[in-house]
Amino acid sequence: MTATRRPAWAEKPTPIGQTFKTVVLTLLVLGVLFPLWAILVTSLSSRRRIAEAGGFVVIPKGLDWSAYQTIFSGGAVTQALWISMLITVAGTAISLTVTVLTAYGLSRSHSLGNRWLLAYFLLPFLIYPPLVPKYLVVTGIGLKNSIWALILPSALSIFNLVVLRGFFQGVPQELLDSARIDGAGELRILTRIVLPLSKAVVAVIGLFYAVGYWNVWFDALLFIDSNDLYPIQRVLQSYLLAGQAPITSGGAVGNTMPPTEAVKMAVVILTVLPIVAVYPFIQRHFIKGVLVGAVKG
Numbered sequence: 001m002t003a004t005r006r007p008a009w010a011e012k013p014t015p016i017g018q019t020f021k022t023v024v025l026t027l028l029v030l031g032v033l034f035p036l037w038a039i040l041v042t043s044l045s046s047r048r049r050i051a052e053a054g055g056f057v058v059i060p061k062g063l064d065w066s067a068y069q070t071i072f073s074g075g076a077v078t079q080a081l082w083i084s085m086l087i088t089v090a091g092t093a094i095s096l097t098v099t100v101l102t103a104y105g106l107s108r109s110h111s112l113g114n115r116w117l118l119a120y121f122l123l124p125f126l127i128y129p130p131l132v133p134k135y136l137v138v139t140g141i142g143l144k145n146s147i148w149a150l151i152l153p154s155a156l157s158i159f160n161l162v163v164l165r166g167f168f169q170g171v172p173q174e175l176l177d178s179a180r181i182d183g184a185g186e187l188r189i190l191t192r193i194v195l196p197l198s199k200a201v202v203a204v205i206g207l208f209y210a211v212g213y214w215n216v217w218f219d220a221l222l223f224i225d226s227n228d229l230y231p232i233q234r235v236l237q238s239y240l241l242a243g244q245a246p247i248t249s250g251g252a253v254g255n256t257m258p259p260t261e262a263v264k265m266a267v268v269i270l271t272v273l274p275i276v277a278v279y280p281f282i283q284r285h286f287i288k289g290v291l292v293g294a295v296k297g
Contacts, residue, residue: 036272043067043265050259066258067266076227076235077267083147084214084232085274091151091213096206098156099164104190106161107168124158131222138223149223150216150231157212160205167201168194203282211275232271239264 013021038056045057046064071077105111106118134153143149171194179189195202217233224230230238 039265039268043262043269045259045262047259047262050261055261064258064262067262070258070263071266071270076230077232077270079228080230080232080235081270083229087147087150087216087231088210088213088274091154092206092210094151095155095157095160095209095213096202099160099205099209100190100195100202102156103161103164104168104186104194107165108186121158121161135222144223145225145229146223147229150219151213153219154212154216157209160208164198164201164205167198171197207279207282210278214271214275232267236267236271239267 038058041060042050042053042055042057044060044063044065044067045053046062049057049061049064102121106114106121108114138144138149138153143152175193176189179193184192215233216231217237220229220231220234221237224234
């Protein structure tokens with residue numbers, strides 16, 4: 001009797017293969033962590049230490065918190081952080097609500113106009129809307145120079161809609177039918193049965209939406225003219241690419257202005273920190289959620 005040969009990816013790795021994987025993964029981790037470490041250390045370095053290092057500081061010598069004190073003393077960066085938090089929280093809530101309701105409606109084959117509506121929503125996959133019509137629509141309905149211009153145009157992601165619809169279609173129909181027999185309506189079925197079974201995929205899609213709203217800068221470049229409504233990424237873009245000096249209402253801390261490089265790197269840390277802090281709470285759902293729709297063997 002011939003033993004069944006397992007697939008190559010199911011075989012136990014050889015010592016050489018295991019060593020190779022360890023080295024590659026270690027290099028990848030170092031490639032990600034080293035720039036973040038340099039940015040963090042630079043943001044906590046004094047003007048003299050930055051001058052000695054010629055820019056980025058890798059080995060810290062003392063900690064200087066003046067850059068963070070300057071940022072949180074008020075001004076454009078503090079205001080931009082609040083704007084980004086507002087956009088992220090409100091935008092993620094709106095997007096999840098719209099996506100869940102739309103995906104559930106399209107996942108029910110008996111819903112009114114199911115196929116036509118699905119074809120309509122899939123059109124952006126084939127014909128991506130140009131930038132000029134988007135600008136004309138946003139300005140035409142009076143959203144320009146408003147935070148709603150950063151939320152409503154991105155409220156529904158077709159990719160997230162397709163993924164969530166596919167997951168909802170996988171919910172056992174017998175379970176839904178039994179709930180209808182007991183007198184439950186569609187909204188109750190969605191909130192009491194479907195959503196509790198969809199925590200993983202909803203958490204991952206929520207993360208995707210949150211990252212998208214937190215990183216918004218191009219729409220802010222197009223639709224926002226007031227500095228008071230700039231999100232943090234727009235402020236960061238103006239500091240790092242446009243070469244503008246960081247603006248803070250608090251001015252110097254202790255009559256000594258912190259180095260510009262330290263303030264810029266501190267802004268970079270503040271743009272990365274919220275997503276890094278949120279990810280561990282949904283990490284257990286991430287693997288299951290991203291595999292939704294994968295081919296099953």
